[in-house]
Amino acid sequence: MSEINAAVTGGSISADVSGRYIAREHHPEQGTLLGFWLYLMSDCLLFASLFATYAVLGRNYAGGPTGAELFDLSLIAVNTGFLLLSSITFGFAMIAAQAKNLAKTQMWLVVTGILGVAFLSLEIYEFQHLIHEGAGPQRSGFLTSFFALVGTHGLHVFFGVIWLVTLLVQLGKHGITPENFRRLACLSLFWHFLDLVWIFVFTFVYLMGVLP
Amino acid sequence: MSDHHHDHHSAHGDGHGHGDNYAVHYSARDYAIGFVLSLILTAIPFWLVMSNTLAPDTTRWVILGFAAVQLVVQMVYFLHLSSKSEAGWNMMALILTVVLLVIVMSGSIWVMHHMNQNMMPGMGAESTHTMT
Numbered sequence: 001m002s003e004i005n006a007a008v009t010g011g012s013i014s015a016d017v018s019g020r021y022i023a024r025e026h027h028p029e030q031g032t033l034l035g036f037w038l039y040l041m042s043d044c045l046l047f048a049s050l051f052a053t054y055a056v057l058g059r060n061y062a063g064g065p066t067g068a069e070l071f072d073l074s075l076i077a078v079n080t081g082f083l084l085l086s087s088i089t090f091g092f093a094m095i096a097a098q099a100k101n102l103a104k105t106q107m108w109l110v111v112t113g114i115l116g117v118a119f120l121s122l123e124i125y126e127f128q129h130l131i132h133e134g135a136g137p138q139r140s141g142f143l144t145s146f147f148a149l150v151g152t153h154g155l156h157v158f159f160g161v162i163w164l165v166t167l168l169v170q171l172g173k174h175g176i177t178p179e180n181f182r183r184l185a186c187l188s189l190f191w192h193f194l195d196l197v198w199i200f201v202f203t204f205v206y207l208m209g210v211l212p
Numbered sequence: 213m214s215d216h217h218h219d220h221h222s223a224h225g226d227g228h229g230h231g232d233n234y235a236v237h238y239s240a241r242d243y244a245i246g247f248v249l250s251l252i253l254t255a256i257p258f259w260l261v262m263s264n265t266l267a268p269d270t271t272r273w274v275i276l277g278f279a280a281v282q283l284v285v286q287m288v289y290f291l292h293l294s295s296k297s298e299a300g301w302n303m304m305a306l307i308l309t310v311v312l313l314v315i316v317m318s319g320s321i322w323v324m325h326h327m328n329q330n331m332m333p334g335m336g337a338e339s340t341h342t343m344t
Contacts, residue, residue, distance in 0.1 A: 037298065037301075041309040056321060073258065080254055088246075088247040091238065091242075091290065094238040095238045098238050189291060192290040195290070196290075199254075200283075203276060207275050
């Protein structure tokens with residue numbers, strides 16, 4: 001808005017010139033974070049269609065195993081804990097980055113990454129266990145939609161971990177520059193967003209899947 | 213708020229209002245509150261389902277309620293979303309997304325539910341158990 005105003009009225013009055021300068025200087029970062037937010041919203045729609053698919057197919061067992069027979073809730077509770085813990089450790093990393101404390105930022109990012117990998121390992125273990133029991137994605141509509149939804153979330157976490165490692169390298173090379181801080185802010189949005197999606201995965205898929 | 217990574221811009225004074233639109237201040241207090249609330253809001257649904265305290269139908273609605281509350285908690289304390297972030301554009305995008313999300317979700321479920329019900333006898337929802 002300010003840029004439009006400055007463009008319309010600017011030029012004639014000297015105060016507006018500095019206003020326009022500010023608007024331009026600030027614009028790139030505002031653009032990145034808003035643009036990334038828009039990406040997250042479109043990702044939301046991707047997950048919404050997968051959730052809708054699961055809502056439609058989730059009880060079509062095709063004579064195969066049901067959620068109540070397959071899901072191990074204590075395993076899921078541990079996994080939920082990992083993801084929630086990684087959310088707050090990423091928060092600590094952002095606080096350290098804000099205070100320009102590079103060593104602390106890297107330390108918390110490493111902790112976050114380890115928690116992310118722990119989450120993924122448990123999920124892969126669970127998937128392997130299911131497939132080994134003959135409950136793979138091709139067994140029934142329920143399992144197809146289950147693997148599609150939970151697998152997509154896991155894939156997001158996987159790419160989040162890759163992004164996190166990339167940023168660790170960047171931080172090690174260049175320190176906490178404005179660019180790196182912006183990247184960290186984007187990844188923090190992404191990471192918290194994944195935790196947010198997971199709330200609905202464990203509620204809708206696992207907890208409600210176990211209920212009769 | 214945004215000054216910490218814009219120190220090098222000398223002409224900052226006049227445009228201070230613009231900077232505050234997108235700056236997020238990351239505070240330990242926010243994260244701590246969000247974390248504790250999320251932990252509680254996660255533990256209760258797990259306990260409800262694992263202990264079978266309530267009737268299944270009641271549990272279903274209660275845990276969905278807990279998920280909705282946790283969604284708001286994490287949006288406020290982790291994603292730092294407020295009506296002011298990015299000059300309100302974040303909230304606008306979110307509202308549009310929620311509208312689309314509700315249409316996609318409720319539309320699909322509603323249509324597919326009725327399709328299942330209107331199947332010919334022997335092809336309805338019950339018999340899908342034997343088909344993939």
